[in-house]
Amino acid sequence: MKLNRSHIIFFEKHLRFLVQILFALLCIWIGWEFIQFVRYFESGASVHFHERPPGVDGFLPISSLMNLIYFCKAGSIHPIHPAGFFIFIAIILISFLFGKSFCSWFCFAGLLSEKLGDMGERVFKRKFYLPKFLDLILRSLKYFLLAFFLFYILPMSANALKAFLDGHYNMIADIKMYYFFANISTTAVVVITLLMFLSIPFRGFWCRYLCPYGALLGMVGLLSLFKIVRNQKSCIKCGLCTKVCPSQIKVDRVAPFVLSDECTFCLKCVDLCPVQQTLEVRPFCGKGLALSKRVVALAVIMLFTGVTAFGMLSGHWQNRITKEEYMVIYQLKDTLKHH
Ligand code: SF4
Ligand code: SF4
Structure with missing residues (x-):
């Protein structure tokens, strides 16, 4: 196949x-x-x-x-x-x-x-x-x-x-x-x-x-190297990430990254974000390579x-x-x- x-x-x-x-x-x-x-x-x-x-x-x-x-x-x-x-x-x-x-x-x-x-x-x-x-x-x-x-x-x-x-x-x-x-x-x-x-x-x-x-x-x-980072400039505030988050995190308001003891890194928010390069897994400093779900x-x-x-x-x-x-x-x- x-x-x-x-x-x-x-x-x-x-x-x-x-x-x-x-x-x-x-x-x-x-x-x-x-x-x-x-x-x-x-x-x-x-x-x-x-x-x-x-x-x-x-x-x-x-x-x-x-x-x-x-x-x-x-x-x-x-x-x-x-x-x-x-x-x-x-x-x-x-x-x-x-x-x-x-x-x-x-x-x-x-x-x-x-x-x-x-x-x-x-x-x-x-x-x-x-x-x-x-x-x-x-x-x-x-x-x-x-x-x-x-x-x-x-x-x-x-x-x-x-x-x-x-x-x-x-x-x-x-x-x-x-x-x-x-x-x-x-x-x-x-x-x-x-x-x-x-x-x-x-x-x-x-x-x-x-x-x-x-x-x-x-x-x-809370101390993890990688975080879910939101690009505040490109975010269109559609709220889809917050809606899908099973941990009740207001992802559409995080600046610049999710800092929560409840985030399980399920990546549902990243999967659903409609704007490219807006919600990504990156080192907490926000710089450096974004990691795909596969990685x-x-x-x-x-x-x-x-x-x-x-x-x-x-x-x-x-x-x-x-x-x-x-x-x-x-x-x-x-x-x-x-x-
Ligand atoms: S990775 Fe999962 S738990 Fe963490 S903020 Fe995104 S949807 Fe919520
Ligand atoms: S899904 Fe993406 S574009 Fe929509 S609010 Fe969340 S981060 Fe912003």
Whole structure:
């Protein structure tokens, strides 16, 4: 099949969705591999042993954050869940370049939330917003949650961090997380369902108000090198960019660039702007080359795969827990408590 211009436009339009789907498939594959790994312990070693997929560490953001702080204080990577350390570094680096782009290009919850929001707009034929004061109060919730974690983790000494990371609770935090979903409680089902329903009229309810990971990336993103820059001279003030922005940013009024902890670098505004060279991805100084959507996609993918590949090649990817150790800790799993 020969590629023509319409194919390229279609590809460009759906590029972010394609990346989101690929990442979602990667997460599903990791989840499937992990279930096989857990089966071995569930069966009391009576089925074939399946290697643990290290990528599951990416679902342990608190452990990864603690590993990063441990690295800053002790100068070494803790060997329990080391892949999470590299995945976390990759996501932070992406945020230093392209703001909270992890949320709109990779995150599985972000994808689900976006599609629920799209569904809401199709059903109700309009967008719903919470009153400004309520929106502001709720938006601060994710920062309180983040501050709560940082308040406990940041002052910890390297020894205290090591003690936590070495602990049985952290060692099988991934298995505990798996059972949280596999044996999900009624309360958790009610809360998750409620959040999903709220995300239909109120786009991105979880991400905008409650996700502490997004809060951290949003703060880092304020310092990002690249921004959505508006050329005030050529802008015709049509307002299309503001209308399409899922993060409720008044893009048509920014001068000269979007500076918001809520901008996820989805580039919907850039895609829709009808005037050439008016809304572009540029270094925050406004000078320098404008990056196309393709280049942004390539950069975020390369950064993510580059950092994780470095983790693999440097021998810091697989954790050091043997299957015999896993078996012993697995038997204790219901008695383990986080201290
Ligand atoms: S539409 Fe533009 S300003 Fe709004 S979140 Fe997406 S990239 Fe950021
Ligand atoms: S879509 Fe482009 S031209 Fe229209 S208001 Fe936004 S920046 Fe200006």
